[in-house]
Every structure is written in structure tokens, then in C-alpha cells.
Amino acid sequence: MAQCFLSAQSAAVDKSVDRDRAANIPCRLYEVFHILYFIAGMMLGTSIYFLGVSLHFPNWLSAMAAAWFIVSPGTVLYEHWLMYAYPLTMMLTLAGICLYQFIVTKKIFWGLLFFALLSAISLTWSLFHLIWMLGFGAILLIVFPERKKIVFAALIPILLVTAWYAKNFLIVGEFSASSWAGMNLSKVATFRISEKERAGMVKAGELSKFALILPFRNPSAYLKLLPDTPLTGIPVLDEPDTSLGGRNHHHLVYVEASKYYLRDALYIIRVRPDSYLRSIGQAVYIYFHSPSDFELIGDNRKYIQTFDLWWNRIFYGQWQTDETSVERNSTISGEHIGWGIVIVFLINAAGSVNFLWKKRSQMAAPETMLVFFMAYNIFFVTLVGNLMDIGENNRFRFTVDPFLLILFIFLLRNFIFQRIQNRPQAEIDPAAMKNIFNPIEVQ
Numbered sequence: 001m002a003q004c005f006l007s008a009q010s011a012a013v014d015k016s017v018d019r020d021r022a023a024n025i026p027c028r029l030y031e032v033f034h035i036l037y038f039i040a041g042m043m044l045g046t047s048i049y050f051l052g053v054s055l056h057f058p059n060w061l062s063a064m065a066a067a068w069f070i071v072s073p074g075t076v077l078y079e080h081w082l083m084y085a086y087p088l089t090m091m092l093t094l095a096g097i098c099l100y101q102f103i104v105t106k107k108i109f110w111g112l113l114f115f116a117l118l119s120a121i122s123l124t125w126s127l128f129h130l131i132w133m134l135g136f137g138a139i140l141l142i143v144f145p146e147r148k149k150i151v152f153a154a155l156i157p158i159l160l161v162t163a164w165y166a167k168n169f170l171i172v173g174e175f176s177a178s179s180w181a182g183m184n185l186s187k188v189a190t191f192r193i194s195e196k197e198r199a200g201m202v203k204a205g206e207l208s209k210f211a212l213i214l215p216f217r218n219p220s221a222y223l224k225l226l227p228d229t230p231l232t233g234i235p236v237l238d239e240p241d242t243s244l245g246g247r248n249h250h251h252l253v254y255v256e257a258s259k260y261y262l263r264d265a266l267y268i269i270r271v272r273p274d275s276y277l278r279s280i281g282q283a284v285y286i287y288f289h290s291p292s293d294f295e296l297i298g299d300n301r302k303y304i305q306t307f308d309l310w311w312n313r314i315f316y317g318q319w320q321t322d323e324t325s326v327e328r329n330s331t332i333s334g335e336h337i338g339w340g341i342v343i344v345f346l347i348n349a350a351g352s353v354n355f356l357w358k359k360r361s362q363m364a365a366p367e368t369m370l371v372f373f374m375a376y377n378i379f380f381v382t383l384v385g386n387l388m389d390i391g392e393n394n395r396f397r398f399t400v401d402p403f404l405l406i407l408f409i410f411l412l413r414n415f416i417f418q419r420i421q422n423r424p425q426a427e428i429d430p431a432a433m434k435n436i437f438n439p440i441e442v443q
Helices: 002-013 030-054 059-071 073-079 085-105 108-124 130-143 147-172 181-188 195-203 219-223 253-271 273-287 295-316 325-330 339-358 366-388 393-398 401-421 430-436
Strands: none
Touching: 030 059, 030 073, 030 085, 030 366, 030 401, 059 073, 059 401, 073 085, 073 295, 085 108, 085 366, 085 393, 085 401, 108 130, 108 147, 130 147, 130 366, 181 253, 181 273, 181 366, 219 253, 253 273, 273 325, 273 366, 273 393, 295 339, 339 366, 339 401, 366 393, 366 401, 393 401
């Protein structure tokens, strides 16, 4: 089953793979993955619902929020894409529920489940580095009085991730879940300057020859520069191509190649910070696109094109979705920005900081810590995702879109409730207040 997943995932991310060959994966477990992703979808919807309930939304509002997210084109398309984005989004959302239950009940079970989910997320996608996990664990230790329970719940999951990182460090010299950081960073640094300028810097000895080869090319391209890459006898580390004919992204040569890419990228950032800053601006532009406006899910997207277009226009404020990948990475168009996403993000950024500042003496309260967890992840993904990569930034944001949705509703309800509280008491209908808001105390 694991072999099938790796083969099918390679087919999903590598456009060079013959789709007829991808359809004939020997293990034929597409039905199994379809069921697993369907279950993940149910868990995602349920988790969004209980996020709302945890923040004292009325049941009908929590249900509407969950239903809205689940039927959105982006969610439908990611559910039908064999990649980690969808299950990881589910795990992160479910982690929020586990955190809330841990703080409310103080039961070790919920704490173990919360940190187990964090470790699974960290080992699934290297963007969620061990630092991300340790950072939130440290904050919990500071604000939560049950410190022994936190240590007990966090110890094994953190040791598991640390051990995995240590294993990678001993084998390939990378204390991380991935050796691709250099290639990712080169996309937003080295390869944002012209080929002519890069060639001149290579000739001058400022950059390596890897600055003339686009990242994530076939291993054969890198083996020409690194002919001494050892053979291990393990096909997944030695073979340039997968069994489906696509490039093998697990080849050992990527480890050494990524180190060259990283050195080149850091040099460009140091000597050409203006270029790097412009690249970050372009990455942010992509970040605020609809989650469905993404090349690798385009084959399925064409089947719901009209639905997707009008959903994006009505809910995201993105009028057009016809950019090519080259245009998205090199130009900025107001018609292709999800202005609704921008507004929601800015409201959440300012509103969550304001809320948490007012509640700073009550950080250990379940609702406050849940809001902090959502804001923590939104800021983390936004910062790291846009500083380290370019091209798939709206796909990065999809991971925290459930938090953006729930946090926006939470802040909007609190704002409306505060306005109503300031009205004369005679004008307020208590029954209507309870039915609409079921509010928590807002100061």
C-alpha cells in the first residue's frame, strides 16, 4: 500500500508521467485511497463544526460553516488529489479540537492525541518544522498550570520527530524532515534573477553551476555535476526515474544538490535583497489566490469550472481564474487576487492580536488558547511559506483556511455583540441575543 501511495503521489506531482500508465499502478488501490480521503473529509467537516461549538457558536452556525467549507470547490478538488494537503488540513483542524478538550478536561488522553497529531503533521510536511512544534509546546508550558501533564503528553511525540530528524542528520546531513529546503528557497531567490545575470555570477565563481539548472529537475541532470553520488543498492534512492516514467524525487543526488542550491540562494539573498523582497511580494500575491486556482488540480477543476468561477467571485472576490503558471509567478493582476481572502486575513490578523492582548491574563482559558492556536498557525504558514517558496503559496494557505474561516466568524460575532451591548438595554431582545450569539464574555 505504501508503494502504491508513493507511485500514485509521483503521478500526481509529476506532469511528465503518462496518465494512462499512472492509471495502471499494479496495486490498484485507488478505491482504498478514495475511501480514506472520504473519511478524512468527514473528519474535517466534523472538526470545523466542533471548532465553532468550542467557541460558543450556535449549532446552526457551526454546521453552516462546516458545510460551506466542505462544499467549496477548493475542498472538493483537494479531496480528489492524492497529496498530503487534504489529510494534513484535517489533522491540523482536528488538533485544535484535541487542544481545546485537553485544556477543558485536563485529561492526558487529549494531550497525547494533540501532540501525536502535531508530530504526524511535522513528519508529513517539512514546512511544519520541529521548531513549530517546540514553539507551541513551550507556550503551553508557560501559560498552562498543568505542566507535568504537558510534558508527559508531549514527550514521546517530540522525541519521535527529533529522532527522525537525527536519523536524517546522520544519514544525509540534514536535521529536518526533508532535504529540499535549498531547492525550495532557490525558487524564490536564485531563479528570480535573469539567466544572464546568473551565468555571469557562475563565471565569476559567486554561484555554483546549479544556478543554471532549474530545481527539481530529473536526477540525471544533477548526476552530471555530481557523478560521485554513491549507489546504495536501494532502487528508490538510486534510480533516476520511477516505475511510471516520471522523475524520482527520492533520489539520493537531491540531498547534495539541495545544499548547493541553498548556498546559492543565501548568497543571492545577501547580495540582492531587493530581488528577494520582490519575490516575497509575488509569493504573497499567489498566497491570496483561491485555493482552487492551482495548476496541479487543473485536470479535475475543468469539470466544475463554472461552479468554481462563481464561487471564487462571490465568496473570495477573485474575478478571474485564467492565469497561466508563468503569469502567476511574474505579474500581478487585481482581477486574480482574492480580495475577500485578503480582507478576512487582515481582520483575523488584527482582530486575533487585539483579542489575545485583551485576554492576556486568561491565556490558559480553553477558548483563548484555541484562538491562539489558530492564529499561531495562520501566522506561521503565512510567514514561512512565503519566505521559503513561491508558486504554490495558495495551496499552503489551504491548510489553515478552516482556521481563517472560524476565526473570522468568531471575531465578527464578538464585534457585533459588543456593538449590541453598547445599545440601550430597552432595545435589546435577550432571547434573540442568545439564539444568534450564545456569546462568550468579550471585554
